[in-house]
Amino acid sequence: MQISFGLGFIGISNDLVNLIRCLLVNATYGSERYPESAAASSKEGVLSPPPEGTPDSPKVRFWARRFTDLTGLVFLAATVPGIIANSHYSKVFDDQNQADQTAKNRFVPLF
16 A cells, blocks of 8 residues: 555656756757757747857757656656555455465564
8 A cells, every 4th residue: 555655656756857857958958959949839938048159968968868768767667566566455355365465564674
């Protein structure tokens, strides 16, 4: 049951990473390539266009995208054990041995 609550936080964290990706990637466009960015297509945004003469940073943009892709993969990897753990939870209602095993697995000794 605790895993199902944790999965909600993973979903929220994944959305936060996507927002951070937008902020990091849009900031790397220079003044010449800014019209190609996603921020340029949304008029009246919070971020203003970069000042004239701002250099383009494609390497930083590449690594920001790879970093956020990796964190998305980590969130996916954290979701899979949660799905597996919750799929076995319904067995505890019909099988006493399974319920005892689930209760035993929930106990975490502190030393």
